[in-house]
Amino acid sequence: MAIDPVCKMEVNEKDAKGTTVYKRKTYYFCAVGCKIAFEIEPEKYVKGNNK
Numbered sequence: 001m002a003i004d005p006v007c008k009m010e011v012n013e014k015d016a017k018g019t020t021v022y023k024r025k026t027y028y029f030c031a032v033g034c035k036i037a038f039e040i041e042p043e044k045y046v047k048g049n050n051k
Helices: 032-040 042-046
Strands: 018-022 025-029
Touching (some): 025 032, 032 042
Antiparallel strands (some): 018 025
8 A cells, every 4th residue: 555645545556546756756646636736746745755
């Protein structure tokens, strides 16, 4: 399971409503709206998660 970086919901990778690759990492989203929000301002959602 992955965590949607926007809304923090658990997302099954196989059932994700969208994916995007940012800085060579794939992110999975529960809804298209979360994917769009992430793509507009990715650093807002990945800040602190780049360990």
